Amino acid sequence: MARENNNRPVNDGLCKKLIAVNRITKVVKGGRKMRFSAIVVIGDENGRVGCGSGKANEVPEAIEKATAQAKRAMRKVSLVGTTIPHTVVGKFGRGSVLMMPAAEGTGVIAGGPVRAVMEAAGIKNIRTKSHGTSNPVNMVKAVIAGLNELKTVEEVAALRGKTAEEVLG
Numbered sequence: 001m002a003r004e005n006n007n008r009p010v011n012d013g014l015c016k017k018l019i020a021v022n023r024i025t026k027v028v029k030g031g032r033k034m035r036f037s038a039i040v041v042i043g044d045e046n047g048r049v050g051c052g053s054g055k056a057n058e059v060p061e062a063i064e065k066a067t068a069q070a071k072r073a074m075r076k077v078s079l080v081g082t083t084i085p086h087t088v089v090g091k092f093g094r095g096s097v098l099m100m101p102a103a104e105g106t107g108v109i110a111g112g113p114v115r116a117v118m119e120a121a122g123i124k125n126i127r128t129k130s131h132g133t134s135n136p137v138n139m140v141k142a143v144i145a146g147l148n149e150l151k152t153v154e155e156v157a158a159l160r161g162k163t164a165e166e167v168l169g
Helices: 059-072 112-121 136-148 153-160 164-168
Strands: 015-028 031-043 048-056 088-092 095-101 126-131
Touching (some): 015 112, 015 136, 031 059, 031 112, 031 136, 048 059, 048 112, 048 136, 112 126, 126 136, 153 164
Antiparallel strands (some): 015 031, 031 048, 095 126
16 A cells, blocks of 8 residues: 555555565674565456565564565466366475366465465466476466467457457367
8 A cells, every 4th residue: 555645544545465475684793683484465456466584673674675575577468258267286385276167256366475466466267287396486476477378369360460259269
């Protein structure tokens, strides 16, 4: 949420979801120095989504930094109705997330961080399975990478210089 001059939150129509907050410890000569990192997913529930991470000495500051980075990183996701156009595997690090389109009424079959990304993006019907890692940061980045690879039939046809009917055969 953006802030006005008098420090009141402004509703900008975006869905903000806090995925994880971690405490980071740096050992220095005088002892341990504590900091916090946060990862946030932000979307307009209409096909645009982004994720960001921030670090600061206090949790609210880390969340604000992560939210600002997520707003800058927002990307358009290709959707067909309330689901995705085709099956896709998003990969990041050792983590991979398989995302499959689902029929109307299926709902979001996803766990934890993946569910938060889908809800922020406005995807209502999808089946997912994560492999390789349960690290929230890697799972979120894998989902975002997979969603960025999605293309509708019309987009593929435009890239090839054909009509949608010619692409479908």
